[in-house]
Amino acid sequence: MFKTYSYPKFPYIQSEEQKSSQVRRHKLVIVGAGPIGLTAALDAAAHNIPCVVLDDNDTVSVGSRAVCYAKRPLEVWDRLNVGERMVAKGVGWKLGKVFFKDRLSYQFDLLPEDDNKMPAMINLQQYYLEEYMVDEIGRLPQVDLRWKHKLMAIEQRNDHAVLTVETPDGVFTMEADWVLACDGANSDVRSMVGAQFxxxxxxxxxxxxxxxxxxxxxxxxxxxxxxxxxxxxxxxLHRQPDDVWRIDFQLGWDADANEEKKPEKIIPRVKAMLGDDREFELEWASVYQFACRRIDDFRYGRVLFAGDSAHQVSPFGARGANTGVQDIDNLIWKLKLVIEGDAPITLIDSYNEERAFAADDNLLNSTRATDFITPKSASSRLYRDATLQLAEDPDAEFARKLVNSGRLSMPTPYVHSSLNTQDEDVFGGGMHPGTNCADAPVKVQGKDAWFLNQIGGQFTLLSFGTAPVESVAHGRVSAKVLQVGRDIADEKGILAARYDAAPGTTYLIRPDQHVAARWRGFDETKIARALARAVAA
Amino acid sequence: MSLNLNSNIADPDAFYKELIDSQRGMDDAQAAMMNCKLVLLLANHIGDREVIREALKRAGGAV
Incomplete structure (x- = not known):
């Protein structure tokens, strides 16, 4: 197996602190170098937070695993300089077809909106994704990525945590102001802190x-x-790069995982599907079961949870890795401000507030899709089949809307977040406070550029008029003006249209490219107040 | 709007016969499938979630 990919083997290196037995205090220790842990390391480096990543293995994801990546995570990865490489290798798709028995029931188009840098969805094997991030981390002095480091225990103190770590050279102790658990659905860290899942x-x-x-x-x-x-x-059936095709078979309740994993069981299934004469080779196989569940709090003292360690969803809708990346996008800028003493520690609690809300939205969607795909009773199966039969009728658009083979991952706007300042002016369109920013083509110094590449990492004041100042501050947190017509040109008017902007319209944008507040004018007092609110001050 | 429980169909006897006759010759599985389609079609026609929820309750559903 694995004809199309050769797995890198990353070297284990004994750390200085283990060699010297001197306990060191780190600002941030990330547990797990999967897609979420690696994204966290990249984002920490982008915010200039030195971090250590611990992983008990020494290679990338074995098997393609997570395969579909949606626009918003790609935008986050683009902010972290790895998005373009993923898109270049990935396979873009936008049409989905749903068949019932031997007939096409209906098809949907992701209808990607024009004039966005990132596509609606790409397919890419998880090992490529991880490999690209490991490559990028190699260029970043802030990240200390340690393979063959297994976390054995965590002890929480008032303002830090003490970690017991095992390597091929034995066991040693390290300390961390903050620990970020990205160690997956079966998270050891979660059991170590006694969290409910x-x-x-x-x-x-x-x-x-x-x-x-x-x-x-x-x-x-x-x-x-x-x-x-x-x-x-x-x-x-889904296409991946390198002529690899993902086929996902539902097996039922009583299937024997070990038996079903055997090539002699798999090959006839695939043959039946493809027709006998088509040549194929088996690359990788795995049998899985899933749950839809979430941790009770994304923060336990000095330990934070992100990705599958915090929430587990069904694979339908590609909501696992995609939502985990958005956890990181939400968390790291907050951590930076708290570490620097520029925001109160309560800002970290807004991470749980916003991302638990998003996780619940994902869990709801994921559970609904699962219930449609795998009906739990004869009656629910009958309704499911009735829906699919009705959906074949070209006139019955309503039934096609009910067919649920997975609602594909979309970002959840933080509409109720305590960090938002509610609109006092009237706005059309979708850019409500708490929403991730729409992209648009712009020009910077006469050259084609993308709006999202101009923001992020820090607070921005997007001003569609002449701003009276260059920045507005609350304490040591400052929002820098990005003036349309001066710093960026909106020649096609797409940016103004997407933000329902008129001359003078001002948006306060968070470091994670989400709208915090907006007004029809530029009022420094109101902006400073909204900025304070956005950092939980 | 709330669920209309007053008689709302002209010539109720004829409607009832039409409903029953529509499943003539069907076995239980076919009739059950047709009933499901009928519920989906009519629920979509009503559209109002409050009205549909009240009907689910009135029909003895666990709502």
Whole structure:
């Protein structure tokens, strides 16, 4: 197996602190070098927070695993200088087809909006994604990425945590002001701090088979309910780079995982699906079960949780890694301000407030899709099949809206966040406080550029009029003016249209490219107040 | 708006017969499938979630 990818083996290096047995205090220790931990390290470096990443392994993700990456995480990765490489390697797709038995039931178009730098969705094997991030980390002096470092225990103190870590050279102790647990759905850190992780378990087992084949199929997402080649179950087909195709078979409740993983079991399934004569090779296979659950609090003292360690969703809708990246986007700038003493520690609690809200939204969507795909009773199955039959009628648009083969990951706006300043002026369009910023093509010094590449990392005042000052501050936190018509040119008017801007319109934008407040004019007092609110001061 | 529980169909006997006759010759599985489609079609026609929720309750649903 693994004909298309050779796994890097990263060297284990004994750290100076283990060698010298001198306990060192670190500002941030990240546990786990998966997609979320690596994103956290990149974002920490972007904010100039020195960090140590501990991973008990010494390579990237074994198997393609998470495969679909949505626009918002790609925008976050682009802020961290790895997004373009992912998009260049990834396979873009926008059309999804849903089949019921042997017929096309309906199709959907992700309808990517024009004039965005990042595509609506790409498919890319998780190992590439991780490899690109590890490469980038190699260029960043702020990140100390340590392979073959396994966290054994955590002890919480008032203002730091004490970590016991095992390496091939034995056990040593380190201290951290903050610990960020990115150690996945089976998080050891979560059990070490005694956090609750509750929700709904699903009985169905699924088989993932990655096969290599030359196929002329279009680059689309194909989903079958009850197909003739796999009766009573669902199947998903997705294209990845390198002529690798992901096939996901629902196996039912009583499938034997070890048995189903065997090539002699998998190959006939794939043959039945593709037709006997097509040549393919099996690249990777895995049998999984899932749950929809979330941690009770994203913060336990000095330990923070992000990604699957904080919330686990079904794979339908590509909400796992995608939402984890947005956890990081939300957290790291807050951590920076708190570490620097520029914001109160309560700013960290807004991380739980905003991302638990987003996790609940994801869990809701994920659970609904799962219930549609794997009905739990004869009656719910009947309704599901009735919906699919009605959906074939070209006139029955309503039924197609009910078909749920996974609602694809969209960012959850923090509409109720305590960091938002509510509108006092009237605005049209979708850029409400708490929403992630829309992208738009702009020009910078006469050259084509993207709006999102001009913001992020710090607070920005996007001004559609002549701003009377260059920045507005609250304490040591400052928001720098980005003036349309001076710093950036909006020649096509797309930026103004997306932000419903008139001359004088001003947006206060957070370091994670989310709207904190907006007005029809530029009032320094109001801006300073909104800025204070956005840092929980 | 709330769920209309007054008689709202002209010639109720004829409607009832039409409903029953529409499933003539069907076995239980076919009739059950048709009933599901009917519920979905009518619920979409009503559209108002409050009215639909009240109907779910009146029908003995766990709402």
């Amino acid at each position: 509750t929700g709904q378990f699903f009985q169905d087992r699924f088989l993932i088979a990655d096969v290599i084949m030359k196929a002329e199929y279009p680059t689309e997402r194909w989903f079958w309910f009850d197909p003739p080649f796999h009766p009573n179950q669902s199947v998903l």
